[in-house]
Amino acid sequence: MEAAHAHTPGYGHDDHDAHKPSGIKRWVMSTNHKDIGTMYLWFSFSMFLVGGVMALIIRSELFQPGLQIVQPDFFNSMITYHGLIMVFGAIxxxxxxxxxxxxxxQVGAPDMAFPRMNNLSFWLLPPAALLLIVAQFMPGGGAGVGxxxxxxxxxxAGPAMDLTIFAIHILGMSSIMGSINIITTILNMRAPGMTLMKMPLFCWTWLITAYLLVAVMPVLAGAVTMTLTDRHFGTHFFNAAGGGDPVLYQHIxxxxxxxxxxxxxxxxxxxVSQVIPAFSRKPLFGYASMVYATASIAILSFMVWAHHMYTAGMPVEAQLYFMxxxxxxxxxxxxKVFNWVATMWRGSLTFETPMLFALGFLFLFTLGGFTGLVLSIVPVDVQLHDTYYVVAHFHYVMVAGALFSAFAGIxxxxxxxxxxxxxxxxxxWHFWLSLIFFNVTFFVQHFLGLAGMPRRIPDYALQFAEFNAISSIGAWGFGLAQLLFLYxxxxxxxxxxxxPEKPWEGADSLEWTHLPTPAPWHSFETPPVVK
Amino acid sequence: MKNERANRRMMTRLSIFAVAMFGFGFALVPFYEKICEVTGINNLIKPAAEVVNTQVDKSRWVTMEFDANAHGLDWDFKPVQRSVRVHPGEMIQVEFDVRNNGSTAIVGQAIPSYGPKHAAPYVKKMECFCFKQQPLQVGEGKRMPVQFILDSTLPADVNTITLSYTFFEVKGAPVAQAKSGGKG
Known part of the structure; x- marks a missing residue:
């Protein structure tokens, strides 16, 4: 196996029988799932840096009370595009x-089901990102709408809003096409013997996620389309004066x-479900319950939306239901958390970087989930709504949850x-710096929120000064630590x-057991047999 | 290839699902309106359905204050009485004056808002200029009535209710009917 892989230094994973186009063509016209995956990851990282710079502008302004660095309108725009870029562009x-x-x-397929559509779903992303960035330079600046x-x-809002809406449309199309590709690959292209319940959990989670995406991205597209027609074509979906209702937007x-x-x-x-078993040298505990738990989370996610808007005005019965x-x-x-912990129980644990990030995920995501439970309680939420407590909560879930898991995966x-x-x-080093500075940044924001500091403001009352200064120092540390990751x-x-051929002893999915390292440009031209 | 046909079928199905979900987003609009109508949330600009407690509670006084604004319109809009003292259960009529000082004819829609917010369901409006769009020609002015009953189940701690109206421009509504409309 090893003989087949002579390597030239440089980027890539050359294989002896690959006929890949050279230069820029390889990337622009790529239909190879690995090259497209690489482009997605680099795109995501560059958006992570753009969104990160925006976060640092926000945190620098908040380092001290009063306005020092930016004006409120620009601050609002940073708040908006930091969120949009991190969610849709990075994670x-x-x-x-x-x-x-x-x-x-992992399913033993030669490539994605629709390689050309795959290329299109990637190449829709850069124009969308460009629209979001160009929006900053429109008359009136970026749309400071959150x-x-x-x-x-x-x-x-000003014309920047239109660019933002189009960007959302494009990102939505990209996600929907990507999801259709993923669902079809998983359902139709598995190798013989690879039954659904034998798939690595990563495939299961993506199958469920892809269904969620196909179900809800069009709804978002609908919502921003209504905003667009309200802005320019005289409709009144959200315009109270015309018989519409702004709260309707929040529901959609x-x-x-x-x-x-x-x-x-x-x-x-x-x-995380791939990483933890590999470094515990044990199969994932409760595989089937993991699948069912993931599916239940996905189904429940359609029934709880109004917990984001307890204070928007709704009958107490509805509040109770959503709570x-x-x-x-x-x-x-x-x-799920139980199963991850049980996987480690009596395992032969080692703590290489991926495992550290997975454990960081486990602790901090659970903490973020716990503050989520606190926020789900109506009387508490009415107090904490739109405070920094919410900001802390979702950064524990998004950064320490999703981002740490992405680092673990990388x-x-x-x-x-x-x-x-x-x-x-x-x-x-990257792990410990990230872990420490993440908590320095966001843990104190719980206190700010409990003390009543509202989110999305460029200035604040003096009693919040110390925690904000700490948080800003943490943010700079966290940001700089990510440059170490790039390095x-x-x-x-x-x-x-x-x-080595198999650097992780406990890894057991097909890419580790049936393919050489590095993975060849084309894998599984003849399907592997899974027992 | 057999596989390819199956893939295409899957893509078609999923695309139809995505398009249907786009439609579902729009279907939420009438659905939401229906829910609001059935549960009686948000019927601010529709006449109160039925006033159950018509018993006038002479033992209690509530102060109703009135406020009027025009959002982005060159309209002069103010209440004739700033405030009235009322008994819950009593039928009250007050009036508002509006004049278009701008240089174009405009159709406006008034949106009420209440302070405190939770008093809103207890102000039962029988008649209100906010139930209709109000077209005003250049220089035209009119006096518009609001008729309401305070529900006598109004919580005891509410002694003052502010009813505030804001006129918004209804873009794209035909102003030509201005002459015939506006009976409010």
């Missing part, structure tokens, strides 16, 4: 990148928005993808040590 594409790289290998794009603010948005939270979280669960339904989600989530599969090992010492990845690709 979602990162996991689509993982899906592209891994799903065909990532939720609530009416009536969004129906009154969160009908998309809550499943969206799980669209981000569920693939992260999938990655109980939300609390119910803790049950399948608890099953370190875990980087040897498989590039054929080279990352530097373990630097990886550990580690580039260093691995260009001059990393040659990776």
């Amino acid at each position: 979602m594409p990162a996991f689509v990148g993982f899906a592209n790289w891994l799903i065909p290998m 990532w939720t794009l609530y009416a009536p603010l969004s129906t009154q 948005f969160w009908f998309f928005g809550h499943p969206e939270v799980y669209i981000i979280a569920i693939p992260a669960f999938g990655v 109980y339904a939300t609390v119910l989600i803790a049950v399948p989530t608890g099953v 370190y875990f599969w980087l040897p498989k993808w590039t054929g080279r090992m990352y530097n373990e010492t630097l990886g550990k 580690i990845v580039i260093k691995t690709i260009t001059s990393g040590e040659k990776a």
Whole structure:
């Protein structure tokens, strides 16, 4: 097996029988799931840096009370595009990148079901990102409406709002096409013997996520289309004066928005469910219950949207329903956390970087889930709504949850993808710096929220000064630590040590057991037989 | 290839599902309106269905304050009485004056809002200029009535209710009917 893989230094994973186009054509016209996956991951990382710079502008302004660095309008615009870019530009594409790289290998397929559509779904992303960035330079600046794009603010915002709406349309199309591709690959292209219940959990989580995406991205597209026609074509969906209702926007948005939270979280669960068993050297505990728990979370996610809008005005019966339904989600989530812990129980644990990130995920995601439970309680939420407590909550879920899991996945599969090992010492530095600075940034925001500091404001009362200063220092530390990650990845690709065939003893999915390292450009031209 | 045909069939099905979900987003609009209508949430600009407690509670006084604004319109809009003292259960009529000082004819829609917010369901409007769009020609003015009953189940801690109206422009509504309309 090994003889087939002579390596030229440089990016890529050359294989002896690959006929790939050279230069830029290889990427622009790519129909190869691995190349497209790579592009998704690089795109996602560059968006992560753009969104990160926006976050640092926000945190720098909040370092001290008063206005020092930016004006409120620009601050609002940063708040908006930081959210949009991180959600739609960084985290979602990162996991689509993982899906592209891994799903065909894990189910034993030669490639994705629709390789050309795959190319299109990737290449829709850069124009959408460009629209979001160009929006900053429109007359009146970026739309300072918050990532939720609530009416009536969004129906009154400047021309940047139109670019933002088009960007959302394009991102939605990209996600829907990507999801159709993933569902078809998983359902139709599995190798003989690879039954659904034998698939690695990562494939299961993506199958469920892809269904969520096809179900809710069109709803978001509908919501922003209504905003667009309200702005320009005289409709009154959200215009109270014309018989519409701005609260209607919130309902439609969160009908998309809550499943969206799980669209981000569920693939992260999938990655962690691959990493933890590998470093515990034990199969995943409770595989079937993991599948059912993931599916229940997905189904429940359609029934809880109004817990984001307890204060928007709704009958107490509805509040109670949404509260109980939300609390119910803790049950399948608890099953998952239990299973991860039980997987480690009496395992032969080692703590390489991927495992560290997975454990960081486990602790901090659980903490974020717990503050979510606190927020689901109506009387508490009425107090904490739109405070920094909410900001802390969802950053624990999005950053320490989804992002840490993505880091775990990158370190875990980087040897498989590039054929080279990352530097373990630097990886550990990256983990500890990220972990510490993440908590410095966001843990104190719980206190700010409990003390009543509202979110989305550029200035604040003096009593919040200390915690804000701490949080801002943490944010800079966290941001700089990510440059170390970039360095580690580039260093691995260009001059990393040659990776062993199977760097992780406990890894047991097809890409580790049936394919050489690095994975060849074309894998499984003849399907593997799975027993 | 057999596989390819199956893939295409799957893609068609999923695409139809996606298009249907796009439609579902729009279907939420009438659905939401229906829910609001049935549960009686948000019927601010529709006449109160039925006033159950018509017993006038002479033992109690509530102050109703009135406020009027025009959002982005060059309209002069104010209540004739700033406030009235009423008994719950009593039928009250007040009036508002509006004049278009701008240079174009405009159709306006008034949206009520209440302070405190939770008092809103207890103000039963029988007649209100906010039930209709109000077209105003340049320089035209009119006096518009609001007729309401305070429900006598109004919580005891509410002694003052502010009823505030804001006129918004209804873009794209035909102003030509201005002459015949506006009986309010």
